[in-house]
Amino acid sequence: xxxxxxxxxxxxxxxxxxxxxxxxxxxxxxxxxxxxxxxxxxxxxxxxxxxxxxxxxxxxxxxxxxxxxxxxxxxxxxxxxxxxxxxxxxxxxxxxxxxxxxxxxxxxxxxxxxxxxxxxxxxxxxxxxxxxxxxxxxxxxxxxxxxxxxxxx
Amino acid sequence: xxxxxxxxxxxxxxxxxxxxxxxxxxxxxxxxxxxxxxxxxxxxxxxxxxxxxxxxxxxxxxxxxxxxxxxxxxxxxxxxxxxxxxxxxxxxxxxxxxxxxxxxxxxxxxxxxxxxxxxxxxxxxxxxxxxxxxxxxxxxxxxxxxxxxxxxxxxxxxxxxxxxxxxxxxxxxxxxxxxxxxxxxxxxxxxxxxxxxxxxxxxxxxxxxxxxxxxxxxxxxxxxxxxxxxxxxxxxxxxxxxxxxxxxxxxxxxxxxxxxxxxxxxxxxxxxxxxxxxxxxxxxxxxxxxxxxxxxxxxxxxxxxxxxxxxxxxxxxxxxxxxxxxxxxxxxxxxxxxxxxxxxxxxxxxxxxxxxxxxxxxxxxxxxxxxxxxxxxxxxxxxxxxxxxxxxxxxxxxxxxxxxxxxxxxxxxxxxxxxxxxxxxxxxxxxxxxxxxxxxxxxxxxxxxxxxxxxxxxxxxxxxxxxxxxxxxxxxxxxxxxxxxxxxxxxxxxxxxxxxxxxxxxxxxxxxxxxxxxxxxxxxxxxxxxxxxxxxxxxxxxxxxxxxxxxxxxxxxxxxxxxxxxxxxxxxxxxxxxxxxxxxxxxxxxxxxxxxxxxxxxxxxxxxxxxxxxxxxxxxxxxxxxxxxxxxxxxxxxxxxxxxxxxxxxxxxxxxxxxxxxxxxxxxxxxxxxxxxxxxxxxxxxxxxxxxxxxxxxxxxxxx
Numbered sequence: 003x004x005x006x007x008x009x010x011x012x013x014x015x016x017x018x019x020x021x022x023x024x025x026x027x028x029x030x031x032x033x034x035x036x037x038x039x040x041x042x043x044x045x046x047x048x049x050x051x052x053x054x055x056x057x058x059x060x061x062x063x064x065x066x067x068x069x070x071x072x073x074x075x076x077x078x079x080x081x082x083x084x085x086x087x088x089x090x091x092x093x094x095x096x097x098x099x100x101x102x103x104x105x106x107x108x109x110x111x112x113x114x115x116x117x118x119x120x121x122x123x124x125x126x127x128x129x130x131x132x133x134x135x136x137x138x139x140x141x142x143x144x145x146x147x148x149x150x151x152x153x154x155x
Numbered sequence: 156x157x158x159x160x161x162x163x164x165x166x167x168x169x170x171x172x173x174x175x176x177x178x179x180x181x182x183x184x185x186x187x188x189x190x191x192x193x194x195x196x197x198x199x200x201x202x203x204x205x206x207x208x209x210x211x212x213x214x215x216x217x218x219x220x221x222x223x224x225x226x227x228x229x230x231x232x233x234x235x236x237x238x239x240x241x242x243x244x245x246x247x248x249x250x251x252x253x254x255x256x257x258x259x260x261x262x263x264x265x266x267x268x269x270x271x272x273x274x275x276x277x278x279x280x281x282x283x284x285x286x287x288x289x290x291x292x293x294x295x296x297x298x299x300x301x302x303x304x305x306x307x308x309x310x311x312x313x314x315x316x317x318x319x320x321x322x323x324x325x326x327x328x329x330x331x332x333x334x335x336x337x338x339x340x341x342x343x344x345x346x347x348x349x350x351x352x353x354x355x356x357x358x359x360x361x362x363x364x365x366x367x368x369x370x371x372x373x374x375x376x377x378x379x380x381x382x383x384x385x386x387x388x389x390x391x392x393x394x395x396x397x398x399x400x401x402x403x404x405x406x407x408x409x410x411x412x413x414x415x416x417x418x419x420x421x422x423x424x425x426x427x428x429x430x431x432x433x434x435x436x437x438x439x440x441x442x443x444x445x446x447x448x449x450x451x452x453x454x455x456x457x458x459x460x461x462x463x464x465x466x467x468x469x470x471x472x473x474x475x476x477x478x479x480x481x482x483x484x485x486x487x488x489x490x491x492x493x494x495x496x497x498x499x500x501x502x503x504x505x506x507x508x509x510x511x512x513x514x515x516x517x518x519x520x521x522x523x524x525x526x527x528x529x530x531x532x533x534x535x536x537x538x539x540x541x542x543x544x545x546x547x548x549x550x551x552x553x554x555x556x557x558x559x560x561x562x563x564x565x566x567x568x569x570x571x572x573x574x575x576x577x578x579x580x581x582x583x584x585x586x587x588x589x590x591x592x593x594x595x596x597x598x599x600x601x602x603x604x605x606x607x608x609x610x611x612x613x614x615x616x617x618x619x620x621x622x623x624x625x626x627x628x629x630x631x632x633x634x635x636x637x638x639x640x641x642x643x644x645x646x647x648x649x650x651x652x653x654x655x656x657x658x659x660x661x662x663x664x665x666x667x668x669x670x671x672x673x674x675x676x677x678x679x680x681x682x683x684x685x686x687x688x689x690x691x692x693x694x695x696x697x698x699x700x701x702x703x704x705x706x707x708x709x710x711x712x713x714x715x716x717x718x719x720x721x722x723x724x725x726x727x728x729x730x731x732x733x734x735x736x737x738x739x740x741x742x743x744x745x746x747x748x749x750x751x752x753x754x755x756x757x758x759x760x761x762x763x764x765x766x767x768x769x770x771x772x773x774x775x776x777x778x779x780x781x782x783x784x785x786x787x788x789x790x791x792x793x794x795x796x797x798x799x800x801x802x803x804x805x806x807x808x809x810x811x812x813x814x815x816x817x818x819x820x821x822x823x824x825x826x827x828x829x830x831x832x833x834x835x836x837x838x839x840x841x842x843x844x845x846x847x848x849x850x851x852x853x854x855x856x857x858x859x
Contacts (some may be wrong), residue, residue, distance in 0.1 A: 014157030020399055020419075023419050024635075027418050027419035031417040032417070036366035037358070040418070043570060044794075054451045055336070076359070081358075084354055092357040096760055097357070098220070099221070099764055099765075101355075101537065102501035102539030102540065103539075126802065128803070129747070130802045132801075134801060135762075136489060136540050136799060137771075138768035138800070139290065140801075141767050143802060144805075
């Protein structure tokens, strides 16, 4: 099986998996980074969102082969102690219900703020529309993103 | 077990050296089975106050986002005057009787008797700790006060922490009637204190079922027959076994399991399988099912409600209105697909599973392995949504049977496609309506025939399925002659409990039809309902609150319209007003105003988020939720053909809670039912088009 070296959360990790293995399953099954979730397997729900070089990426649709050579950030590496602006805003607004999609929501929101530090409601809609939440936490997600943007000023 | 069990029967205090004060409280809920020795006392919340001043609350209910992990401990901690920072919550493993009924369904964790019993448990412990301190100090207990897990005697400037008092306290007599707080003294109840489990949910630390990782664990997936009732004819696994990482392929009762070294390998292996199915004789399409319902509706069903004499009254009415309403099958579509991790070895079976039904899981595993309950341990993980889907045990059966054939722990994960196509669906139903109005336009007779497959698993061919008529037979309106009957369909598509259950479809149906009746009478739909609720002060109040907060009757910008709906469900009342527009046949929901009376609110923040979330759940169903049956199988497979509401479609939802000290009602479900009819009634108000079948997207309108 081919060997890969993945830079994840600032550390090089070596794995040996088939080249078509999605990054999602490398993270979850090979490296024990279970914060990134499996929701649909087809890039439709966003539960598996991670950052590749700071950009929101569906880890269920990105093969390990594609991911190698990029800086990969997962929810575990977003901040050392849950202090990223987005995480703090998420806690302050009590966004999660069941919490399953929230790793993906947090990662998508963090990437959104990175490229647009002061998003409008519409920017948030466009930036977050591919991240589904069956519990329906959207209203608080929007509030939390605005809160984080305010805190970052 | 009724709510009238005496305190002695539901509260037990124990202590052992160094362990501190232990209290168990039995919460109502039918245990699925119980041992003979334990019929007098079945605690399902254990409270331990340890010498280090920590309060540990063992929670036997499942957490799926509804907030029980915070709300139930809050109630105890409040009466106990415990320091919230020192409260720890531990998830209970399944036990056949120790905790009473563990099933977490029906928004029942707080309502019913639980609320009062949790309070009395906290108050009892507090009173014993005060007595212990007073005895040690030689003072009158009435001169002591409690705060933040300590007892204080201000006159002598003395204090002791609860932890220091537990050993002494546990030897004291249990007070018969502990003094409960006046609601004005609540310190946590009614306040949105930080939820215990939020930080872990935003850092990826929360362990859902899929996140269980064990030494040497294997991964598996199960492919189930696409057509309901089909069986395996033959399996060609040559290609599957050639895939790196695939270890085993074998048949289990419900399908074919592929065991591998990773989830991905298992999924790839499953895709490579060539399975021939024996499809049996179910090959209907959704339209055939609808026709079969229509045929059943020709005959009278089982009577669900019969007030006055609707048949006679209908003959004397001034005008009559008839309608047919239909709803489709719906999937739960929990974000976390069905999964269960099992390890069967040396006479033991251990499960790690996101389940609403720990005792059913234990029983399933015991039956399959031939073990006793004692040999089966069920660890309940966090649930990535439940909505009723996780009250079933089919995925647990897959995992146990797979684990029995593998010499290692194994995590069985369904693909999203399997999850979507092998659900216990919200049933499709067909409804015949007839209403009779007098000269003044008042409804005097109401006929409603519900045709549906039964959600409950009990009862013979001519029995009433109460879940199917819930929300229809308990129509709240003051109408002298009401007749509701139920015709049972035996279509073999598996159906089950879907968030709010009967009212989720019946409220769309009844609240649309009453709206039709109001318009036929030439009346304002809010005023019409209000008059019919004259003997229901709580409902009327909620209806009025929703109307007032939405600005009902006030002018709207051109192109917008409002619709209203109300439900009484799970001990609570919810009314909603939706504001919508349609541009180039595109439906847009701008705002939903919710009024909710759920009695005493434990945690307003949780109730608010449950209410908003319920509206979203209801809107996804109303706008585009539809499971279509094609030749006996489900046509949908993932979120592209079974879409969920996204953030960009999210209306502004404002929630107004009725300030109440009535018994708490449910909060996780009652806002689901009114969402659909509030929207469709608004569509009618705007266009004159009455939506009589869901989803809305089937009615010549675009919803995405």
